[in-house]
Amino acid sequence: MNIGEVAERSGLPPKTIRYYEEIGLVTPTRSVNGYRAFRESDLHKLAFLGRARSLGFSIEDCRALMALYEDQGRASADVKSIAQHHLDRIDAKIAELQSMRDTLSDLVKSCAGDHRPDCPILRDLAAK
Amino acid sequence: MNIGEVAERSGLPPKTIRYYEEIGLVTPTRSVNGYRAFRESDLHKLAFLGRARSLGFSIEDCRALMALYEDQGRASADVKSIAQHHLDRIDAKIAELQSMRDTLSDLVKSCAGDHRPDCPILRDLAAK
């Protein structure tokens, strides 16, 4: 399989796949013409990575998850730990955004949004 | 005022203040010894920037907000528009994170997290 087909089937852009090779997440072989030659197992790995990334796992988390996936003797506790930490980070991020959202929403509501210069949003940013 | 005092009073790290000068958000004068010399107005600007950044506005949004703040003839609609767009982005981000959170939370709950290798998290990432 060339990179184009793998891109299509994995849903990852070719650029991303090359990048993943560069950082050692996949190691396709090479054809005589120098093209990357992907096996089914490479495609499988890339799909795994794509799904992990879509859940927001960092590249390093993905690397660790892949290693655990391929380690038959893994303890599910190790996987769960990574996922739990990630979940905690997400919760923290949501809380942070939610707090911004609340403030911002109040400000937007309080602003007339017309041709006049008076603006509670600017007043809030400037004061305090 | 030297940068240290401004940093303390604005809550921004010196590195950040230098960076803001570099990209033209503040333009302190210079003392004879080459040190940056900040006026009260610079401090005020930096505090404004710090609060806008803490609400998640991008640097370019901050630049625009500052310009509006200093434009006596502004229309509050312009400010509101920036804030509303930012609010929309935040809502989108929260929705994205919330969706990740939901999936991830289910996966974490379903994983025993013990010494055994069987793991629904990895199964989910690998399958589909």
Place this chain on the structure above:
DNA sequence: CTTGACCTTCCGGTGACTGGAACCCCTATG
């Protein structure tokens, strides 16, 4: 005179890619 706390600039790195340039390879068509 030295110490230590400031300040300066400059360079490189962060995360996870993305865009673009310059070039090679392969197949099909005129």
Place this chain on the structure above:
DNA sequence: CATAGGGGTTCCAGTCACCGGAAGGTCAAG
């Protein structure tokens, strides 16, 4: 056989908003 196109390749630079660190200048106190 030349060429056009649609693959592929590498390498470099840029993104965003800074942060860390090195090498060195400045200043007040002891």
